[in-house]
Amino acid sequence: MDAKGKYTRLVQNVKENIDRNAALKKRIENRNQHQSKNKDLWQKVNLDTLVEKFAPNSVPEINDSGKIIFHTPGSNVQLVAEATIGCVRIERLDISGQRRYLDLDGVLRNNITINGKTRGRTKEEYELATHFRIMKLEEMGKE
Numbered sequence: 001m002d003a004k005g006k007y008t009r010l011v012q013n014v015k016e017n018i019d020r021n022a023a024l025k026k027r028i029e030n031r032n033q034h035q036s037k038n039k040d041l042w043q044k045v046n047l048d049t050l051v052e053k054f055a056p057n058s059v060p061e062i063n064d065s066g067k068i069i070f071h072t073p074g075s076n077v078q079l080v081a082e083a084t085i086g087c088v089r090i091e092r093l094d095i096s097g098q099r100r101y102l103d104l105d106g107v108l109r110n111n112i113t114i115n116g117k118t119r120g121r122t123k124e125e126y127e128l129a130t131h132f133r134i135m136k137l138e139e140m141g142k143e
Contacts, residue, residue, distance in 0.1 A: 003051035003070065004140065006060050007081060010068045014083035018066070028066050032085045035131070038124070042087060042133040045104065046140055050132070054090055054106070055079050077106070086134045101130035 018025050051058060054077050055070040062083070063069050071078035081088040090102040103109045109129040112121045121129065 002048050003058075003060070004047045004134075004137065007047055007068055007134070008137075010060055010062055011083045014062060014066050014068075018084075024066055028084055031082065035082070035085050035087060038127060038131070039085060039087060039133060041128055042131045043104070044135050044139065045088065045132040047081070047088065047134050048140070050079060050088065050090070050104075077102070081134065086136075087131050088134055089130055089132070099126060101126075103129055104132070 018028065051070050055072045055075065058070040058072045058079075060068050060070045060081075066083055068081040068083055069078055070081070076092060076094040078091050078093060079088055080091050090104075090106065092100045092102060092108070095108075099108070099110045101109075109126065110121060111118050112125060
């Protein structure tokens with residue numbers, strides 16, 4: 001089974017079990033509410049391609065906060081996918097703090113250069129550079 005198929009199966013698992021944990025349900029609802037306002041602006045990605053590049057041969061797992069994690073043992077990078085909103089981020093595990101997410105080229109995007117001047121990205125700019133919308137099967141050419 002490809003990464004998208006595994007992800008889809010785990011999404012169903014999260015959705016089926018979410019009502020059993022009120023605290024988790026509330027946390028996921030809050031995340032979804034926050035993320036839904038920008039989700040149409042996120043670049044779409046093929047999850048199979050992303051897993052192949054950043055977490056090859058990984059076995060996805062659901063973590064305690066209801067996120068689906070693709071991680072190859074020994075790697076310092078993992079993919080963190082939201083089960084209920086359809087987004088994914090590329091996380092560097094060897095960096096502490098909140099700004100440890102990468103762009104599609106595997107580059108930290110904490111700063112931005114405009115007109116030759118470099119400055120830190122705002123929270124919104126950072127999130128747009130590091131959140132990616134997972135393509136649906138039909139967008140990937142699959143049914």
